[in-house]
Amino acid sequence: MRNFSNPILPGFYPDPSICRVNEDYYLVTSSFAYYPGVPIFHSKDLVNWKQIGHVLERSSQLHLEGAEHSGGIYAPTLRYHEGIFYMITTNISGEGNFYVTATRPEGPWSDPIVLEAEGIDPSLFFDEDGRVYYVGTREKPKEVSRYYGDNEIWLQELDIKQGRLIGEKYVLWQGAFNNAVWPEGPHLYKKDEYYYLMIAEGGTGHEHSITIARSKQIIGPYEGNPANPILTHRHLGRHYPIVNVGHGDLVQIQDGTWWMVLLGSRPYGGYYRNLGRETFLVNVIWENGWPIVNEGKGIVEEMSKAPDLPWFEVMPEDACTHFIGSELSHKWISLRGPKGDFCSLGARKGYLRIKLRPESIKELVHPSLICLRQQHQDFIVSTLLEFTPDTINEVAGLVLIQNERYHFRYEYGMQQSDTVIRLIKCEAGEDKLIAESQFSDSPICMKIVGRGQNFNFYYGSDPEQMYELVTGVDASILSTDKAGGFVGTCIGMYASSNGKMSKNHADFGWFEYKGNDK
Numbered sequence: 001m002r003n004f005s006n007p008i009l010p011g012f013y014p015d016p017s018i019c020r021v022n023e024d025y026y027l028v029t030s031s032f033a034y035y036p037g038v039p040i041f042h043s044k045d046l047v048n049w050k051q052i053g054h055v056l057e058r059s060s061q062l063h064l065e066g067a068e069h070s071g072g073i074y075a076p077t078l079r080y081h082e083g084i085f086y087m088i089t090t091n092i093s094g095e096g097n098f099y100v101t102a103t104r105p106e107g108p109w110s111d112p113i114v115l116e117a118e119g120i121d122p123s124l125f126f127d128e129d130g131r132v133y134y135v136g137t138r139e140k141p142k143e144v145s146r147y148y149g150d151n152e153i154w155l156q157e158l159d160i161k162q163g164r165l166i167g168e169k170y171v172l173w174q175g176a177f178n179n180a181v182w183p184e185g186p187h188l189y190k191k192d193e194y195y196y197l198m199i200a201e202g203g204t205g206h207e208h209s210i211t212i213a214r215s216k217q218i219i220g221p222y223e224g225n226p227a228n229p230i231l232t233h234r235h236l237g238r239h240y241p242i243v244n245v246g247h248g249d250l251v252q253i254q255d256g257t258w259w260m261v262l263l264g265s266r267p268y269g270g271y272y273r274n275l276g277r278e279t280f281l282v283n284v285i286w287e288n289g290w291p292i293v294n295e296g297k298g299i300v301e302e303m304s305k306a307p308d309l310p311w312f313e314v315m316p317e318d319a320c321t322h323f324i325g326s327e328l329s330h331k332w333i334s335l336r337g338p339k340g341d342f343c344s345l346g347a348r349k350g351y352l353r354i355k356l357r358p359e360s361i362k363e364l365v366h367p368s369l370i371c372l373r374q375q376h377q378d379f380i381v382s383t384l385l386e387f388t389p390d391t392i393n394e395v396a397g398l399v400l401i402q403n404e405r406y407h408f409r410y411e412y413g414m415q416q417s418d419t420v421i422r423l424i425k426c427e428a429g430e431d432k433l434i435a436e437s438q439f440s441d442s443p444i445c446m447k448i449v450g451r452g453q454n455f456n457f458y459y460g461s462d463p464e465q466m467y468e469l470v471t472g473v474d475a476s477i478l479s480t481d482k483a484g485g486f487v488g489t490c491i492g493m494y495a496s497s498n499g500k501m502s503k504n505h506a507d508f509g510w511f512e513y514k515g516n517d518k
Contacts, residue, residue, distance in 0.1 A: 011373035012276035012488025044312040067093035069403035070485035125188035176211040176228035208246030269453030272479035276488020320512040337366035371492025376515030384509035396506035406483035435470035
């Protein structure tokens, strides 16, 4: 039997949900304010995954205007029933709770079917009698709520043909513990004679956990597992390499065994989680009618035995993106709107052209930014930039971004009559110039070397002969532990005229991301 290493999806891919269709597995994760929304992956072995697209990729499906980085799309659930895929989620910055459908997982997916449902984290359950149920998370009524995060899990029948909730609402569970905080992320399953309700508790930080309850009737009453929580790492301390595990989804594979996908984080350089919440895999057995996670150990490990499934070969993408062809790969994302609004592969052959627009990444807008997720603790990023600024407002270059208030801008621009390359650190919304150097050659090569929480920045006209701008820059502002929120660091190419109208553009000849985790 083969072994595999966790996480199975490194980088900011939180809140995983999985479904099986015969010998194929499909998985989605949260995307928050990034566009397109809800990346979708395919696998045949649960370990190796290939992204096949995004569920929400049209303006009619996804509205993110003004969304904060940690706003937008929360906790999708993916299900398959009688030839149709269903993805249900919450846009906390837009429509609220809705679902979309498709006959093929790569799409096209329908426009949203919006439900009059309060709260977040919706899930769908298709019962054996043909009835369909919505299960979600909501705050308790004000008259009984005791504190922030005093939630309850509730259920209502869904008329899937009419796309509306019907009948009575039922409160299923309020969590496993006294004063439980943030019971959320519910998923329902049917096994043998029981309905099982699995949820997350404790918030999505260090105290995160997974708990479970069961009932012989879908509307309850539900009894909690005496062994709850069935999974947590909060008792392992802050030096264990995988922390804040929770928010899981179960799947049964062909040989009858069960597996769980879930989120967790890998801190490094101290308790800093620049990579955000990632997707992990762990096996599950059933004992006396309850699930046991990673029997005999009860934790998520960095290395485990893989499911007994034929290995799924996924060809890795080249580390270096050369901007040829008509489309970018699915890994490239933007903020709050489509990439096509500001970038083009056809304007100049072999280059990605990014228009300078007034929008800045410091604002809750749709900036000229195209990026990918940081997936490694150690990495090297480099690019070739051709750009001639016309005014001091115009800049282009590389960005490492946690959110609009916490990021680094490694940019080429003007200072008086000179062109300069500079590094700006934005912390708590305040800009600080870290280093600056005059440079007038074109094109310019820019490189960032990340070694844990230390970043080094280089530049030059030849990628084989680079100059040092600054080294040893503390990168911990890119951690959620400093920046807050629910996302991970993204790295990409950026251009802005910073509040002024411009007809200028920046051309990027290539972009290379090389990870090198130990």
